[in-house]
Amino acid sequence: MTVNQLLFPPISPLLAAAAAAGSHPAWEIVGVLGAMLFVARFLVQWYATEKQKQVTVPVGFWWLSLAGSLLMLGSGVFGSRNLVVIISNAFNWIPFTRNLVIHYRHQQERQSCPGCALKSPPQARYCAACGTKLSPGGG
Numbered sequence: 711m712t713v714n715q716l717l718f719p720p721i722s723p724l725l726a727a728a729a730a731a732g733s734h735p736a737w738e739i740v741g742v743l744g745a746m747l748f749v750a751r752f753l754v755q756w757y758a759t760e761k762q763k764q765v766t767v768p769v770g771f772w773w774l775s776l777a778g779s780l781l782m783l784g785s786g787v788f789g790s791r792n793l794v795v796i797i798s799n800a801f802n803w804i805p806f807t808r809n810l811v812i813h814y815r816h817q818q819e820r821q822s823c824p825g826c827a828l829k830s831p832p833q834a835r836y837c838a839a840c841g842t843k844l845s846p847g848g849g
């Protein structure tokens with residue numbers, strides 16, 4: 711008995727039929743590539759944390775998460791038809807995409823120091839580099 715048969719008895723015949731029909735081996739390569747991207751995100755995050763000497767999640771982490779997850783989802787849907795792979799990757803694009811939106815929105819809202827052009831967080835009152843008074847919120 712496979713995991714699919716155990717967890718999803720009503721549709722396991724459909725999955726078995728789809729599996730018997732076979733899939734293009736390219737989907738397996740897509741899935742492996744997706745898994746490699748997904749693993750690479752941990753290396754990127756670890757490197758960024760070691761470099762900054764504090765726990766940090768760089769934007770590359772979210773791009774690798776999104777790309778890896780979508781490739782694994784494609785592989786699960788069109789290749790292996792494995793429900794574990796499909797369910798594992800069917801919804802996590804939502805927080806990955808949301809984190810990217812929030813990141814780029816935050817980047818856009820950063821203030822540029824009139825004194826030295828350093829970018830500061832949206833709520834900063836003073837430039838960390840030169841002490842010039844900033845106007846958070848554009849006010």
Ligand SMILES: [Zn+2]
Nearest residue numbers: 823826837840
């Ligand atoms: Zn400054």
